[in-house]
Amino acid sequence: MSETPRPVRRILHIDVDAMFVQCAVLADPERLRDEPLILVGGSPEGRGVVTSASYGCRAFGVRSAMPTATALRLCSRAVVVPPPGAVIRARSRALGALLSEWSPVGAMASVDEAYLDLTGTEALYHHDPLDTVARRIQREIRERTELQVSIGGGTNRLVAKLATSFAKPAGVHIVDPGNEDRFVAGIELSRLIGVGPALLADLGRRGVTTMSALRALDLATLVSWWGEDRASWLWRRCRGIDSSPVGADPVTKSVSSETTFAHDRSSRQELERALLGRVVDACASLRRQGLFARTITVKLRDAEFADRSRSRTLAEAVRTDRVVYAVSRELLADLCQQVPTRRYRLIGVSLGNLEQDAEPEQGTLSDLAPPLEAPRDRNLAAAVDRIRARHGGIIGPGGVSDSDRRRG
């Protein structure tokens, strides 16, 4: 079988530097424009953690996911602000729209990062080196969205993303074709995408603590440890090999809402009240995206940080607070019965098995059973959504939700 040579791919990974911090400044420039020490995250009194820290704070050792209280001990002069959700979503959309003008093949990978496949656009951009095109894109993003980004580039997504960390902040780092293997060889094992604490510990137990030690192993050894799939994934990964396409923006697979209590809760009543707030929040998000869900999952995290969940898949897809809460309440009861602990730190609900519309099929048994959601249920939910959109989220069945109360 003869293979036609595939063109060398030109992939960019665009990553907004401290996106949440930049957006906080854009949301409140008067107060924050000249402030070098900004922490975005939960309140230090509660159990909040740092979502994003300005580079000024990072110089003090502050990192994201660190408890806010700890971060303030390291950097006491920092200003703590909540995530500016609306600005983040708007700038993220603007970034995505701008990038789509540079290439038809691109995808947002999260609110603050995107991939762009420029393969085939060489003539369009005057056969300029990838580095030159990247800097042009970077400049245009700055001018049109006011966002500072770093850009990594290479022949595949993995290498492009790894390259970005060498570009931060505000830089561009391109790995030339043919240099992928050497480039990845010089990277710390813990920075390899997909290698987290658990895999690192597993490797450590087997005496593998460095990238060079991992790369020295043959595929057969890795297969004997983990089986074919995982072994070949890691074998390719530590050599910078990745043929995955850039693709399109991903479709939503689940919608969830969860909350950590300021203090552990134990009474069923308190848990149900908190659960209702999460259901109202998740269902509103579901409807905003025009979706229905068939699977409902309730999650509890106990004082020892152990998670337990119960889920149920319904015969038809639903979207109203009433039905989702009724099912969630039963799942919670089941969880409380089975789990010996009586103190919980977190409760959440997740909606999965999503569908674009939920028209009942004709001529099936569903004609015989009454639907879970009557049209009037859905109309009521839609009406509440409209009122909430006008007045800022104060209506819910049974009262004010947790997140609404926080907004005050």
Place this chain on the structure above:
DNA sequence: TCTGGGGTCCTAGGACCC
């Protein structure tokens, strides 16, 4: 230091069907 909230993907076992 004591651990958020939004997600995606994977695995493994069991049920059920062909």
Place this chain on the structure above:
DNA sequence: TCTGGGGTCCTAGGACCC
């Protein structure tokens, strides 16, 4: 009567990422 293998869906849990 006994046995098998593949496919799909569901559930629970866990790893990982931003």
